[in-house]
Amino acid sequence: MSKGASLIKPASYTALIVLLFLIPLFVKGAYFLHILIMAGIAVILTSSLRTIATTGQISLAHAGFMAIGAYTSALLVMKLDLSFWAAFPIGGISATLLALLVGYPFVRVKRVYFAMLTLFMGEVIRLTISEWRDLTHGTSGLLNIPPPNSIVIPGLLNIAFDSKVPYYYLILALVLISLLFLYRIDSSRVGRILLAIQQGDYVAESVGIHVTHFKVLALCVGCFFAGITGSFYAHYIKVLTPDSFGVLQAIYVVVYMVVGGRRRIYGAILGAFILTLLPEFFRILKEYQPFVFVGILLIITFFLPGGLADLPRLGASMLGRLKGPGVNHA
Amino acid sequence: MLEIKGLTKHFGGLTAVTEFDMSIYSGEVVGLIGPNGAGKTTMFNLITGFIPPTKGHILFEQVDITGKGTHAIAAKGIVRTFQQNAFLPDMTVLQNVLTSCYLHPKSGVWEAIFNTPGYRKKEQNALHHAMEIIEFLGLDSVSDELAQSLPHGYQRLIGIAIALSASPRLLLLDEPLAGMNANEVNETLVFINKIRSVGTTVLLVEHNMRAVMKICDRVIVINFGKKIAEGLPQEVKRNKDVIEAYLGVSEDAA
Secondary structure, three states: OOOOHHHHHHHHHHHHHHHHHHHHHHHOHEEEEHHHHHHHHHHHHHHHHHHHHHHOOOOHHHHHHHHHHHHHHHHHHHHHOOOOOHHHHHHHHHHHHHHHHHHHHHHOOOHHHHHHHHHHHHHHHHHHHHHHHHOOOOHHHHOOOOOOOOOOEEEEEEOOOHHHHHHHHHHHHHHHHHHHHHHHHHHOOOHHHHHHHHHHHHHHHOOOHHHHHHHHHHHHHHHHHHHHHHHHHHHHHOOOOOOHHHHHHHHHHHHHHHHHHHOOOOHHHHHHHHHHHHHHOOHHHOHHHHHHHHHHHHHHHHHHHOOOHHHHHHHHHHHHHHHHOOOOOO | EEEEEEEEEOOOOOEEEEEEEEEOOOOEEEEOOOOOOHHHHHHHHHOOOOOOOOOEOOOOOOEEEEOOOHHHHHHHEEOOOOOOOOOOOOOOOHHHHHHHHHOOOOOOOHHOOOOOOHHHHHHHHHHHHHHHOOOOOHHHHHHHOHHHHOOOHHHHHHHHHHHHOOOOOOOEOOOOOOOOOOHHHHHHHHHHHHHHOOEEEEEEOOOHHHHHHOOOOOOEEEEEEEEEEEEHHHHHHHHHHHHHHHHHOOOOOO
């Protein structure tokens, strides 16, 4: 690779990030920022779910673990007067601890059985929240959750969370940090091991990899990000009801991931971003969202099993074929 | 090096292995042979901890490893290959081998995520180790190909490469020659000899008798989960029990 080409990628990433930081300067509409914030939440959820799925296991409890983070953080702030900035990581940690607790028994089963177990786990979390009325106010929900405390550096900075803009910057920072972390996992030997577990767990085990540990690790990492996302969501939306974290939400995250493509982390980003933005532009889509998503999912699994992230590669190989035989076959 | 005492495995009412005793000494190539269903692969599964024994003990270098997990046994130095093609299909040959270098050198999760200098050094070492194994097995020309896209002979070699990259001291090969043509068989035998020459002990399950007789220092014959003979290849070949139970009374044997 020439030096010029190796600079294109970092440069375009930097440009994209700068653009994302500049958006609130151009866009004044609160509604549009709201959509972007929700897309940011979906991006973290989807890419963290992908880390779990790399081991070959699809978790349908992701919305449930998000609820754990959301309720933990909201209740800590409301009942114990904790600062949001302390409750926020605790939200993530509590989801991680629960994942650690259920992880070892759960990862004993594979594939569809794991999906079934996590499906029930998600439901158990949701039902526990709706039945534990003393603490969570059940289905009537937690209301008036306070916003994050203002960031004040005397004389320098005073950021109050009184409009969408600080929330936008907060979620943008969270997205960038989460993606950096998940990307590091993906491109390091940890990611290689997780993929190896998906490809042949007995092979991995036979060369000394503690498969169970790594599966639980993936689950814990994924659930940590679900937890902190939940915490952000709670203090952003300011109202929590158990129904915000149902099976459908969990399935949507899986749909984002599959439509975007599981092989690459940008597939998860792409899927989450496109599928959260799309219904906003076509109101009709929003009314029939489950149907539309199922349709998109079917089309993708039939015609583009690698997801949207696979398009560039397919395009390149098609071009290669058009150029004539023997051109692009390494 | 490896000592097996009174090893027994029941699967429900079926007894796969009965009161099996066996010793393997450092530096040997030992053949474990027997008719189909005799319990050879069960022995492999027991030694490497894929299944726990019902009774008996397995000692590796005087340490009891009975009932330990496969990954822990691999960390002690016993690594196996599989009868079916066992590799990571959707990864390149290099990635296959690199992933299997997990133990050598081992690095922590956090240093990998934070990309510390220590981790990068270990990755370099692992890459070096992986390339050595790939070159050793002559896979360098296909190291960037996806494992699933390669012909059968290469895939079997990848299986061996994966096992080797865990730096075993005792390597268990489960029918490494199955489905190979005469040329590939000869090449693989050369590899096995090379593996032994660097000090790795080999336990071999194989149906290709000519190859077993050629390469093994010692042969153990198992039938219906019991050891029926043990000794030098020539001795075993002439053993009456073996001929009857395993080879049958054929013109060759007579």
